[in-house]
Amino acid sequence: MDSSTPASGNSAPTVRRRTGGRSARVRAQVVEAVGALLLEAGYDGLTVDAVAERADVHRTTVYRRWRDVGGLLADVLDAAADDTWQPADTGTLEGDLTALNQELYEALSSGPTLTTALIAASFRSAEAAAALSRFWEDRYERCAVVVARAAARGEVPAETAPRALLVAATAPLYHELLLLRTAPDPALPDRAARAAAAAARTGAFAAAAG
Amino acid sequence: MDSSTPASGNSAPTVRRRTGGRSARVRAQVVEAVGALLLEAGYDGLTVDAVAERADVHRTTVYRRWRDVGGLLADVLDAAADDTWQPADTGTLEGDLTALNQELYEALSSGPTLTTALIAASFRSAEAAAALSRFWEDRYERCAVVVARAAARGEVPAETAPRALLVAATAPLYHELLLLRTAPDPALPDRAARAAAAAARTGAFAAAAG
Amino acid sequence: MDSSTPASGNSAPTVRRRTGGRSARVRAQVVEAVGALLLEAGYDGLTVDAVAERADVHRTTVYRRWRDVGGLLADVLDAAADDTWQPADTGTLEGDLTALNQELYEALSSGPTLTTALIAASFRSAEAAAALSRFWEDRYERCAVVVARAAARGEVPAETAPRALLVAATAPLYHELLLLRTAPDPALPDRAARAAAAAARTGAFAAAAG
Amino acid sequence: MDSSTPASGNSAPTVRRRTGGRSARVRAQVVEAVGALLLEAGYDGLTVDAVAERADVHRTTVYRRWRDVGGLLADVLDAAADDTWQPADTGTLEGDLTALNQELYEALSSGPTLTTALIAASFRSAEAAAALSRFWEDRYERCAVVVARAAARGEVPAETAPRALLVAATAPLYHELLLLRTAPDPALPDRAARAAAAAARTGAFAAAAG
DNA sequence: CTTTAAGCGAGACGGTACGTCCGGTCTTATT
DNA sequence: AATAAGACCGGACGTACCGTCTCGCTTAAAG
Known part of the structure; x- marks a missing residue:
């Protein structure tokens, strides 16, 4: 029931998007950085600057793709929902x-x-x-x-x-x-x-x- | 059960504090400003600058007495707890x-x-x-x-x-x-x-x- | 022999600097503002805030590029040294x-x-x-x-x-x-x-x- | 020829001043503190606050008697002039x-x-x-x-x-x-x-x- | 196998807020 | 009534982020 299980995610594509190579790598790095920073420093430590540095990606890239911290979190959460969690069946x-x-x-x-x-x-x-x-x-x-x-x-x-x-x-x-x-x-x-x-x-x- | 009822307040005095005139007025103005700002702009609108301006008090005064936003809130909450609220008695x-x-x-x-x-x-x-x-x-x-x-x-x-x-x-x-x-x-x-x-x-x- | 002759300036570039357009204009405005403020208000009037306002540039920009008042002065002085002054030749x-x-x-x-x-x-x-x-x-x-x-x-x-x-x-x-x-x-x-x-x-x- | 010799001093009295006991002690402490601070921290370290703390005197006392840092310095300097310095006589x-x-x-x-x-x-x-x-x-x-x-x-x-x-x-x-x-x-x-x-x-x- | 444009790196800027220091003034409480 | 202590106002400091902009350069994808 917790939300710590990252996964693939889905952001609506409008025009032809680039999905291969660099872009994918960038997204993975950023998502990872967001999770790590949230754990280490909480929400207040989750600054765009910190995410960018940790993901080894440029600040402007983060702004371009995720707009702001809310966007980052939404992406991470939607990724986290992409799992196969099921409640246990104990019989009662x-x-x-x-x-x-x-x-x-x-x-x-x-x-x-x-x-x-x-x-x-x-x-x-x-x-x-x-x-x-x-x-x-x-x-x-x-x-x-x-x-x-x-x-x-x-x-x-x-x-x-x-x-x-x-x-x-x-x-x-x-x-x-x-x-x-x-x-x-x-x-x-x-x-x-x-x-x-x-x-x-x-x-x-x-x-x-x- | 909500916390919107302000009252007199009580912050533990360490050394002899000034209670008369200006100091008291300043505190009242600040506490009022905090409540108003929270309602109008939420927590993110509750900046020390905004509180100071609204309370018509200098920024440094707020920092001196309340240290930071947390201190302001604690003061306001402790003030809010100072009421006579009681649960209703309906019979069941x-x-x-x-x-x-x-x-x-x-x-x-x-x-x-x-x-x-x-x-x-x-x-x-x-x-x-x-x-x-x-x-x-x-x-x-x-x-x-x-x-x-x-x-x-x-x-x-x-x-x-x-x-x-x-x-x-x-x-x-x-x-x-x-x-x-x-x-x-x-x-x-x-x-x-x-x-x-x-x-x-x-x-x-x-x-x-x- | 005085230092009132501003000129083009030369601060040692470490990495490739931006020289065209906005950056150059900002520097020119700031250098001008420093000179003017020094004349009008002396050293004590030379606050970063005043320079920024006069140069119509943001405070943080001044801090970013010149660090502090000392940096501003050094820049202005180095600029002033960039002239062609020569002593007169009177014959004796x-x-x-x-x-x-x-x-x-x-x-x-x-x-x-x-x-x-x-x-x-x-x-x-x-x-x-x-x-x-x-x-x-x-x-x-x-x-x-x-x-x-x-x-x-x-x-x-x-x-x-x-x-x-x-x-x-x-x-x-x-x-x-x-x-x-x-x-x-x-x-x-x-x-x-x-x-x-x-x-x-x-x-x-x-x-x-x- | 230097100005490091403190002495008694003389600041122009306007109205009748108190000279005995506490006042004299306060002045001595302050003058001493000014000298010490100038040596240790230079002019920029010579804040009224620092002087007051070092002299173990209240801030407002300093303002009352010396008005500002300039006044402090004038007092100290005039005190320093009160010595018997004479140039040496070497014969040439x-x-x-x-x-x-x-x-x-x-x-x-x-x-x-x-x-x-x-x-x-x-x-x-x-x-x-x-x-x-x-x-x-x-x-x-x-x-x-x-x-x-x-x-x-x-x-x-x-x-x-x-x-x-x-x-x-x-x-x-x-x-x-x-x-x-x-x-x-x-x-x-x-x-x-x-x-x-x-x-x-x-x-x-x-x-x-x- | 080229184009070509989407995406990225990079640097700078305007802007808000922070928390601090210090200068001076005013006011409360003490003696 | 005078003064010491406390609190205030105001200006400036230097910093951290935010969000934006303008350049080039890479590189993934389309032709």
């Missing part, structure tokens, strides 16, 4: 949600995360914010299968809204770790998953009800 | 939580919020982040009474952990509106409150359970 | 020295001089001091011909050290007008020239004698 | 002048001098410039006796102008060491003295002649 709703939360917990509580930096960025660049939303929505869609399986097993009502349930399960983690910045609590992933599952079983997320 | 747990969420929903969904700006700031200034954490913890503590009342009424187990329940109720709102940036959904406050209350009734937040 | 040593001193007297006694400002600057910027020294040494070298001519005429011993003689002739003017700041005395140039010439005739500046 | 004009120059040479060529700092200051503060002029004129007057003795001995015409001769002897040192900043040349004091004496013997400084 609570187990699935707990596994999800565990993964998320590790991504968020391990020091200065790429994810943290991206969220920080999303508050300052509309482009980055949109890319991050796209990324998360994609993840939630992939997780819908968890709810479908639970419904199939009869754990929750068939009308249960997957997104609402998933948000209820994961939101407390983001809230505690990113916003409230409380000390990491290893029991948190499980507790949040359990509470969401319990609510789901009572039909609190049944579509008719919300 | 679900009602109380819904009222809470409704208030929060309005604060978060009305365009570029002061709260949004503060959160953005918290990702860039450790000082601001700490102040924001303090502010929220204070709010959660004030809300603990909601859970106590529910326990007294027998709605939830006596061992129910107030903070975990409150976070479960409110976190989805922060998540949807601030991070996922989905379109505001008026049903959201109620749904989140209802789900949290349902989970609480099953004992999902009982201390023994985590 | 005393006449030549007097002509020299007269020129110097006028440069030094006419109100707040560029020269005065440059000397003031030389006490604060090593770079400016070095440039000023270069400028003066260049002038003394050009004046050596005066002594050579006198020696050829048999007025002074052939071994007469040109520099020592020239310094003896001109130093009193600098001393009185710049350091002692006595009221300008029109007889001064002639008197100093005459005394130096007299000493030279006695062989006081013969190299063998030190 | 050339010897006296050489002794004078030797003393001056040492004061000027020993690294960053107090004298150097004072001259630098004189280019930036009218008050300091006036005080420095006063100081030097006082010194030249005390040296007039050297010329008188030479005249009495018949070495030079009786009408020889003392000041012109003395300036001719000393000016080259100031010029070389302060303005041209050439490498110190131990032969310089003697050479300048000898040349001036030679010129004087030819009557070049006789009053009738200029």
Whole structure:
């Protein structure tokens, strides 16, 4: 559920573009530099100058292709979405949600995360914010299968809204770790998953009800 | 539950400070300017220069007293915490939580919020982040009474952990509106409150359970 | 012998510099502004800000190219050295020295001089001091011909050290007008020239004698 | 002939001043601090703040009593003039002048001098410039006796102008060491003295002649 | 296998904001 | 009532980035 998996990416071509050789190499270097800088110095360290220097590419080249830092982030995020991540299948709703939360917990509580930096960025660049939303929505869609399986097993009502349930399960983690910045609590992933599952079983997320 | 209520403020005095006349006026002007700028231009518009100009105070004065933007925000937040806010008492747990969420929903969904700006700031200034954490913890503590009342009424187990329940109720709102940036959904406050209350009734937040 | 004659300039190019169009215009404007400001406001009025504004060039551009006020002065001085000044040939040593001193007297006694400002600057910027020294040494070298001519005429011993003689002739003017700041005395140039010439005739500046 | 001898001083009193106890101590501390700072950090290091801190006196106290840095320097210089310095008597004009120059040479060529700092200051503060002029004129007057003795001995015409001769002897040192900043040349004091004496013997400084 | 133009390297510039230092003035609190 | 201490205003400094522009030079792709 984290966003640290880079991939190929896709920027809409308008006129005939050059894709081979130098251009491709430049893009790869820049994308790599952005990721590295975000990890090392956070969003504030992600200056165009620093990216250019690290990528061994000229400043103006970055401006030409990505316009600004938001563009860089959007490119990196879209690249990160290009993977084959799938939620685990543990056999129970609570187990699935707990596994999800565990993964998320590790991504968020391990020091200065790429994810943290991206969220920080999303508050300052509309482009980055949109890319991050796209990324998360994609993840939630992939997780819908968890709810479908639970419904199939009869754990929750068939009308249960997957997104609402998933948000209820994961939101407390983001809230505690990113916003409230409380000390990491290893029991948190499980507790949040359990509470969401319990609510789901009572039909609190049944579509008719919300 | 939002942070738009300024008040008198309290920054720990180390040596004997001047409190009368000019100094007090300067501080009031600056605090006011910070709030106004955050609302108008967001965190990125909150430059020391802009604050100084708006407060009709010299740049160096701001640097001398508040050091940087983080210091300004911390001061403003501590001032904002100095109010008498209390959660409403509707007679039921679900009602109380819904009222809470409704208030929060309005604060978060009305365009570029002061709260949004503060959160953005918290990702860039450790000082601001700490102040924001303090502010929220204070709010959660004030809300603990909601859970106590529910326990007294027998709605939830006596061992129910107030903070975990409150976070479960409110976190989805922060998540949807601030991070996922989905379109505001008026049903959201109620749904989140209802789900949290349902989970609480099953004992999902009982201390023994985590 | 004064330093008010600007010219084309020559700063050692390390890498290939841009000489055409904008860059050249910027340099010309800045050099002009420095001269004008020195005359109008003296060294203390020569702030980078003022230069930039007057030259209609941005502050940062000045810092980029000239680093600081010392760099500006060095550039201006090196430019000023790029002229074709030559000492007059009056037919006698005393006449030549007097002509020299007269020129110097006028440069030094006419109100707040560029020269005065440059000397003031030389006490604060090593770079400016070095440039000023270069400028003066260049002038003394050009004046050596005066002594050579006198020696050829048999007025002074052939071994007469040109520099020592020239310094003896001109130093009193600098001393009185710049350091002692006595009221300008029109007889001064002639008197100093005459005394130096007299000493030279006695062989006081013969190299063998030190 | 240098200005490194501090003493009691005298700044023109306007209204009745306090002279006892604290005020006197404050003045002594400040004057001492000014001298020390000039030596250590030159004129540019002579900030009111630094003086105040070093003298262990409050900033505003310095402003009250000395107005600005120029005032401080004037006070220090006037204090320095309050000594009993007298030129040596070697028996010959050339010897006296050489002794004078030797003393001056040492004061000027020993690294960053107090004298150097004072001259630098004189280019930036009218008050300091006036005080420095006063100081030097006082010194030249005390040296007039050297010329008188030479005249009495018949070495030079009786009408020889003392000041012109003395300036001719000393000016080259100031010029070389302060303005041209050439490498110190131990032969310089003697050479300048000898040349001036030679010129004087030819009557070049006789009053009738200029 | 040439063209040819897209893309890159390079240097400079205007501009905003930063955080600091210092000069001077004003005002509060102390004695 | 005087003065010491603190706080303020204002100017300048030097720096870091941002985003733009104008040149040439490379080089990938089209003919």
